[in-house]
Amino acid sequence: VTEFNGAIPDDLPRQYSTGEARLRSVHIVDPNSHPVQTVLTGEPINILVRWEVFKHIKQGMIEIGISDLDGRQITQSLSCDGGTLPFFMERGSHEIRLRIDDIIFPGRYSLLAGMHKMDGTTIDFVERALDFEVLNTGKGELNHYYGSSARGYLRPAQQWGSVVIK
Numbered sequence: 001v002t003e004f005n006g007a008i009p010d011d012l013p014r015q016y017s018t019g020e021a022r023l024r025s026v027h028i029v030d031p032n033s034h035p036v037q038t039v040l041t042g043e044p045i046n047i048l049v050r051w052e053v054f055k056h057i058k059q060g061m062i063e064i065g066i067s068d069l070d071g072r073q074i075t076q077s078l079s080c081d082g083g084t085l086p087f088f089m090e091r092g093s094h095e096i097r098l099r100i101d102d103i104i105f106p107g108r109y110s111l112l113a114g115m116h117k118m119d120g121t122t123i124d125f126v127e128r129a130l131d132f133e134v135l136n137t138g139k140g141e142l143n144h145y146y147g148s149s150a151r152g153y154l155r156p157a158q159q160w161g162s163v164v165i166k
Contacts, residue, residue: 004110006035006130016114016122021053021089026064026113026129037132042143045100049113052093057123059086063114064098066153071127073112074153075102086118102157103143105150106136 006027027035029048039045049062066075077098080086111130115123137144 004128004131005037006111008113008126008129012126014125015127016125018121018123020055020057021051021060021115021123023113023115023124023126023129024050024052024093026050026111026126028111028130028132037130038135039104039132040135040143041106041137041145042103042141045104047098047100047111048095049098050093050095051115051124053089053091056091057089057117059118060089060123061086061116061118062096062098063112063116063125065112065114066100066104067110067112067127068153069108069110069131074109075100078116080118103155104134105145105153105155106134107150107153108133 006025008023008025010022025048027048028037028039029046030036031046033048047064049064051062062079064077065073067073077100079096079098109132110128111132112125112127113129114125117123
């Protein structure tokens, strides 16, 4: 039985891999950097990615995505988003953190992880690195999901105007 607990062993089958580097782990972590597999709706999702580089990579980036358990990817975050430059990956162990502030609705999800070059070459890619669950908050709390089952996956950043009576 395969466990999707965040550890990425060498013998895990990979659809894409150049052999230049390997993803080692992907974890959701609490404020004390301890791995967790549940978060509350509305809590930031703090992700720690670790990888090992065997051959220098001039311009690399890390990808994290959230998928539902049917494999539909619902988010994609790249370490070069928002104008951030790709980074040089020298030989050795590396880690990077990502904070996702979108409000993910209650349900079971999976994290995927990738490592890419800026020319589009995928260095390493793992589709189901970590299974996790988003739990609903209590009624009356700011980010409580109203309804018996979630329709959709996340609440985007939004601003509603005032009601105008005409």
